[in-house]
Amino acid sequence: MSSKLVRKSVESRKRKNLARPGKKPGFHAVYGVLFLLVLFAVFFLHIGSPDRDYSVTEKRALEALPTLSFNSLRDGSFMEDAEEYSAEQFPGRDLLMRLRTGFSYVLGMRESNGVYRGRSGQLAERFDEPDPELFEKTAAAVKNFAARHPSSQTSFLLAPTVGAVAPELLPKDAVNADENAYIDHFFDSIRGAAAPIDVRSAFLKAKASGTALYYRTDHHWTTDGAYAAYLEASSVMNFPARSFSRAVVSDDFRGSLAAKSGFYAGAADSIAVYTDTDESLKLLLKNEETGETRASLYYGSALDSADPYELFFGGNYPMLTIESTADSDRTLLVIKDSYANSFLPFLAGSYRKITVIDPRYYSRTVDNLFVLENYDDILFLYNAGTLAKDSSLYKVLE
Amino acid sequence: MVFSSLIFLYAFLPLSMLLYFVVPEIRVKNLVLLMFSLLFYAWGEPVYIFLMLFSILVNYLLGRLMEDEPAKKKHTLVFAVFINLLTLGFFKYYGFAVSGINALFRLQLPVRELPLPIGISFYTFQALSYLIDLYRGKYRAQKNLLSFALYISMYFQLIAGPIVRYKEVERQLTERRLSAENLGKGLARFVLGLGKKVLIANVLGALFDRVSGMGGTLTTASAWLGIAAYTLQIYFDFSAYSDMAIGLGKACGFDFPENFNQPYLSKSVTEFWRRWHISLGSWFREYVYIPLGGNRVKPWRHVLNILIVWALTGLWHGADISFVLWGLYYALLLIFEKYVLKKPLPGPLKYIYTLLAVMLGWALFSAGNLTEGLRMLSSMCGFAPGGLADTEALYLLRSYGAWLLAGTVLVLPLGMKLRDRLLSKSRFALAAASLVILLLSTAFLVTENYNPFLYFRF
Incomplete structure (x- = not known):
């Protein structure tokens, strides 16, 4: 795909590309769009999957969606809770954890979270x-x-x-x-x-x-x-x-x-x-x-x-x-x-x-x-x- | 917010890119980018965002003033430098300065430690470069507040560089190449950076933290392991931030200057600093070293210039005497190379000397204070409280050896070749590598709470 200066407006660029039949988008173009689609897919999977109050495998309560307030915004606690929430409610968290320790184990790591x-x-x-x-x-x-x-x-x-x-x-x-x-x-x-x-x-x-x-x-x-x-x-x-x-x-x-x-x-x-x-x-x-x-x-x-x-x-x-x-x-x-x-x-x-x-x-x-x-x-x-x-x-x- | 977080990766990044590409015109795109940049900054600094907005407004007005009142150009510039350095000084060096004065004059002035606004050193330096080059007549003042705000606050390089000079992006603020091709190339660069940060730097950082936390059991072997880990960590962390910044910039049509160029393959310390954090080095060269006369002065003055520039460079990295000493340590090495050594050492010796000098520097740098730094240095020299070696060092080597090895291989020319191949030629390898890196990084971010931000003192 040829790149043009934006000044020429995105619309005209699109028309120009469309007007050239048989010109296939380059590898990186496909890659970029697919990459964003993957990120979006995970985003919607996260939003769509029901939150768990409790982790069955980890035996502990999990972070719930934090509530927004002026104070929690000002002192940054909303952001911290949101970061924690995103990690703890992440789809496939248990599998991802096993992937991480398994990968590290293969590389020689014999320790995870204080456990040998x-x-x-x-x-x-x-x-x-x-x-x-x-x-x-x-x-x-x-x-x-x-x-x-x-x-x-x-x-x-x-x-x-x-x-x-x-x-x-x-x-x-x-x-x-x-x-x-x-x-x-x-x-x-x-x-x-x-x-x-x-x-x-x-x-x-x-x-x-x-x-x-x-x-x-x-x-x-x-x-x-x-x-x-x-x-x-x-x-x-x-x-x-x-x-x-x-x-x-x-x-x-x-x-x-x-x-x-x-x-x-x-x-x-x-x-x-x-x-x-x-x-x-x-x-x-x-x-x-x-x-x-x-x-x-x-x-x-x-x-x-x-x-x-x-x-x-x-x-x-x-x-x-x-x-x-x-x-x-x-x-x-x-x-x-x-x-x-x-x-x-x-x-x-x-x-x-x-x-x-x-x-x-x-x-x-x-x-x-x-x-x-x-x-x-x-x-x-x-x-x-x-x-x-x-x-x-x-x-x-x- | 930082790049290596799940919220950035799976919410901020896709949403900002979508909106950025969906809206029509460049001005609207700039607005979208600015809004997301302010959100990005406010996420980590909900209060200091107002400081940044203040800085943007003041520097914008000073730029306009400089152009509208050419007769008072010099006064305006002096005032601008003063106000920028005052702000930086107040938020970054106030506590350090007061405790220094207390120690010097045996006073008991109250020391108030303000939390340092993240990225203040980066955006203040960007603003200064804008005003100084404007004074030098390199370009016209930016009349569009939105464009100027975007230049200062663009989230790609806002919190960890590179320090982009205004002349490098002036045109791109209103005219830039946008294409799906660049989007893909930029995101590829981003994901490789993400892997460097999460899969290598963070793990080695845990090793370094463990070593620096050893009290009486620290051995010489562990100290060397720890500093080797830190040497790799800071490169893979810092250069990864630059990779991610440059990649995201490219995805959005910006061309940012490279910030790292295989620094650990340098043949001298002088060369190392031309390859490490290039944008900072060139900033000091252009706005401090050359105005002081550079090397076109008498030798004693040249030496003095080097000492000044490097004391300041050290101080830029953190408000503590250990950072000043770290800067002066490099000044001495540079002077030694210029006046004594004159040409690089023969054979592989030049690489070993450079790497050794840099590692000893990191030992001081990584401690963040003089006592700890000296303890680490003396431990490395064989005076460790726990003796020369113990089984713990062996255990750490077995646990982290693969990462140390991977890190070492990747800083060699082989690693660079691999990166270039992935980014330009091997398409399916790139796609596969991206997926693997994304999956593994996610696995590490989901469960690993160790994800340090090293530049909170910059």
Whole structure:
């Protein structure tokens, strides 16, 4: 296509080109028009596709279309929100994320969004150097809390994550702060006030015998890992270990780390459930937040949902109580993160009543619970990755 | 707004191009372009847009005044330079100047840090070039406010250059070649720039950020990796902005001057600065260096001229003493090459020397302050807090090695050949490459929150 000075007006130029029969538009002309058409197609696809409130794979709320106002324009927050909105509601976002991590992986990148993709497809969250100030606050809060409740026996199960137990599964030379040193340091700091439940040597033994202690696509321990920890806890907390039967309930579980990182390669995980062999044991789970009660700790319907890990207790809630027909008059207070969700079913048959507090969602003071009743045992259960970054625990213990 | 954003790519760009090509006449097209340019700027600077509009109006009126009152031409120019530098100085250097005065005279004047209006250094320099060349009688004053506003604010080069001089686009403001052919060629140039920025510069930028964030664990090996990454990042970022600006300009019928010409293949530092950010170098040459007498003066005066120009060039890049020192560092190198070295070093030595000099410069430049810059430099010289090397450096090399390699290959003549082939000969390769770049860039922009704008201090 010949180019003319614009002064001669676009119309006349068009007529001239049309008047020349057989003159085909050049490659770049076609290219340019097609390029713009592609951009427009994406534009309309974005506008036309319905907005999602929640990302199923990433497990988080997504940005909604921002509202226009004088203030949001002046301080630029409208523009920032609009940029975020355009990215989070982008058509095919999940696929694009996988494309990006896949492309980068092929080029040698073993890390995405703070998640390592290690050997044999193991995903692991990076363990960053813990904040010393937060460490002191948390350790002191736990110690003081235990000292305030001398009639209860306090234990702390600080679970290692996969990087501490199986560092050989991380990418070669991956940079991780020393999680084992962190766990040692924490146990040393609370010793005397709370009994440490250190599962690491048990885990190393179980690992050597071929037990998969951690999911490959999720940051949690497997139910088998939780069971190994349960055996260790029973000896520290002085209750007899009960017997269970194991069954696999799902074998296509893709967990939080796959979602967070976009690393999808490799096989899915399976989820196992342990059932107490004492069939006469009856349970009553009460969600103190929603008021819902039920006779099981499991939400089977969650297996088909976006987050199959919600199989255990239906997710994380501020406060739960588990009452059982267990042949025991002991009560237990558990202060925990989500590692406890697959662990607590083991305890249900050993306690008359278990109260479960998740400080990340609990906004009151735990001490107030002792006004109503006393607990024979107190168990803190956290994984090192969460505790090292958690600023909610010391707050609810104040 | 920046080019490497989803809103620009999938809303602003197609809508502005559509409207621009649909409306009939050049004046209306100019109006469309101006409106979109103001929107583009206001998107990132909703308040400072008024500063830019003020600057446009004042410089337009000063231009008219200069022409209408030829007797007072000189006074008008002095006033114009003064008012432009005052505005630039107030918004960019006020905090720096006050803390400098405080340090010098041991005072405690309150330091007020204003957020720097994006692109102010670029558009102020464009306005100055317009007025100075008008004073020199190179052209008549622009009587059409719309055309003048468009010259200053055209969104292509508004926030990251090139610095277009008025004489380069004077005619194009009213007469320019518009064709679907140019649209395609311009967009092709744009998409290659987009790939450079999003797929290479941003990734290497993440490596540099990680290295510069290392405290006690920084090793000499990591420091070199980080600075190598930065060396490639700033080239692929900055030249990509120019590619995108020139490409978009071409799509709309403008011919902007080239801003980068394979700078890392220079045989001397002098040559490097003729190939790096060409429009800035020639601006300082034309409006500062030559008026000072250039090299047609006694050697001591020539040396002084070089020192002045490079202190100012350094300062232009950011209001901090480290940028001034970075400029003076180049002044010394240029003086060394002119008076001591005289001709390029033999063999491959000349390339190694130039690249090394430039990388050490970036170590100071990238830190943004003297303490950090010196820490990085001493780490590179073997005095790193973490020792010579550790496994982290190995890990980073494995993670980013492909990008470092790709970046290095692309700055070599091979990369240039590839680009030229794509842009002119291999049609289907261009179409395929464009689609792949667009898809991958989108994937990176959708999920990667690391998308820095390096020129916020310019």
